[in-house]
Amino acid sequence: MENVFDYEDIQLVPAKAVVNSRSECDTSIEFGGHTFKLPVVPANMQTIVDEKLAGYLAENNYFYIMHRFEPEKRIAFTKDMQQRGLFASISVGVKAEEYNFVQQLADENIIPEYITIDVAHGHSNVVINMIQHIKKLVPDSFLIAGNVGTPEAVRELEHAGADATKVGIGPGKVCITKIKTGFGTGGWQLAALRWCAKAASKPIIADGGIRTHGDIAKSVRFGASMVMIGSLFAGHEESPGQTIEQDGKLLKEYFGSASEFQKGEKKNVEGKKMYVEYKGSLKDTLVEMEQDLQSAISYAGGDQLLAIRNVDYVIVKNSIFNGDKVY
Ligand SMILES: NC(=O)C1=CN([C@@H]2O[C@H](COP(=O)(O)OP(=O)(O)OC[C@H]3O[C@@H](n4cnc5c(N)ncnc54)[C@H](OP(=O)(O)O)[C@@H]3O)[C@@H](O)[C@H]2O)C=CC1
Numbered sequence: 001m002e003n004v005f006d007y008e009d010i011q012l013v014p015a016k017a018v019v020n021s022r023s024e025c026d027t028s029i030e031f032g033g034h035t036f037k038l039p040v041v042p043a044n045m046q047t048i049v050d051e052k053l054a055g056y057l058a059e060n061n062y063f064y065i066m067h068r069f070e071p072e073k074r075i076a077f078t079k080d081m082q083q084r085g086l087f088a089s090i091s092v093g094v095k096a097e098e099y100n101f102v103q104q105l106a107d108e109n110i111i112p113e114y115i116t117i118d119v120a121h122g123h124s125n126v127v128i129n130m131i132q133h134i135k136k137l138v139p140d141s142f143l144i145a146g147n148v149g150t151p152e153a154v155r156e157l158e159h160a161g162a163d164a165t166k167v168g169i170g171p172g173k174v175c176i177t178k179i180k181t182g183f184g185t186g187g188w189q190l191a192a193l194r195w196c197a198k199a200a201s202k203p204i205i206a207d208g209g210i211r212t213h214g215d216i217a218k219s220v221r222f223g224a225s226m227v228m229i230g231s232l233f234a235g236h237e238e239s240p241g242q243t244i245e246q247d248g249k250l251l252k253e254y255f256g257s258a259s260e261f262q263k264g265e266k267k268n269v270e271g272k273k274m275y276v277e278y279k280g281s282l283k284d285t286l287v288e289m290e291q292d293l294q295s296a297i298s299y300a301g302g303d304q305l306l307a308i309r310n311v312d313y314v315i316v317k318n319s320i321f322n323g324d325k326v327y
């Protein structure tokens with residue numbers, strides 16, 4: 001792999017604008033049969049999304065993926081969303097009970113529009129088996145599989161039947177995989193995305209390491225159809241995490257799905273917990289994201305999101321940790 005870089009090492013090169021106002025730029029993207037306002041999805045983590053926020057996002061044409069950490073609620077959630085005329089998008093794991101869950105979906109003819117296989121190391125036979133199980137029993141669900149970090153993995157999961165793959169092992173803000181295991185795409189997530197996207201024949205979700213709105217445009221440039229975001233969405237009024245007050249400042253919790261806080265035990269911990277500053281309303285952040293992406297499209301010299309795919313870029317420096325600290 002030559003040319004390894006991360007988000008902060010890259011700048012996109014402006015092209016002549018073809019619009020007279022940024023408001024003419026269209027940030028929407030088609031993904032899995034639906035068109036969404038933004039190429040952005042809040043991470044399927046317990047301090048990032050809950051049923052209420054999922055409902056708001058779906059109602060307002062944003063993509064969402066519900067987390068899998070209250071597994072018993074998934075059937076009722078799917079039915080409730082669909083009864084309201086909204087799309088249902090849920091996550092599954094790969095353990096034995098998840099096979100029974102998929103069987104239950106098929107038996108009761110409950111077909112979520114989107115299913116995401118959410119595990120740390122997606123390039124494995126357990127994930128390939130689950131892809132095949134889901135595609136056999138609920139073939140009409142759009143299936144996202146991950147997480148991976150190599151072109152071989154993207155090809156194998158696509159070949160097994162995944163409709164999209166999720167790229168990113170260890171670049172997340174509350175991730176400590178890179179430190180505890182020495183593996184992953186932390187520090188070179190954007191280059192890994194580029195490498196994977198070249199091999200992909202289906203859509204890719206870039207997952208983790210987004211620190212600024214400009215990083216969304218950079219992800220699109222390097223091949224992402226969707227960008228999964230945790231820390232930037234954490235800390236909002238609508239975020240499910242607990243709120244605390246410290247030195248007169250409001251903070252909200254954000255913890256990793258493989259943290260001790262999520263697992264309830266200290267076993268194979270690869271995530272940490274942190275507090276982020278309270279950021280106000282998520283709706284305002286979504287509007288700001290849209291405006292910033294409209295501006296990015298105008299700098300790309302187009303009026304549609306995918307104009308960003310064609311721009312030149314320069315590598316401005318090299319870094320390892322993308323601004324993260326260990327603890
Ligand atoms: N994107 C990322 O970089 C990462 C994300 N996470 C998130 O943390 C949550 C928990 O993930 P995960 O531990 O996979 O889920 P689970 O705890 O549900 O584990 C899934 C299964 O895969 C096995 N497994 C876990 N890690 C590996 C591995 N490295 N190699 C082989 N088998 C493995 C587990 O067995 P056993 O436990 O016995 O090994 C278990 O049977 C998920 O939400 C995931 O997205 C976690 C780490 C990295």
Ligand SMILES: Nc1nc2c(ncn2[C@@H]2O[C@H](COP(=O)(O)O)[C@@H](O)[C@H]2O)c(=O)[nH]1
Nearest residue numbers: 043172173175208209230231256257258271
């Ligand atoms: N290694 C770990 N990665 C995790 C954990 N929990 C979630 N994640 C991944 O992080 C992204 C969000 O990244 P961010 O930079 O936007 O905050 C999320 O979508 C997961 O893929 C974890 O415990 N360990």
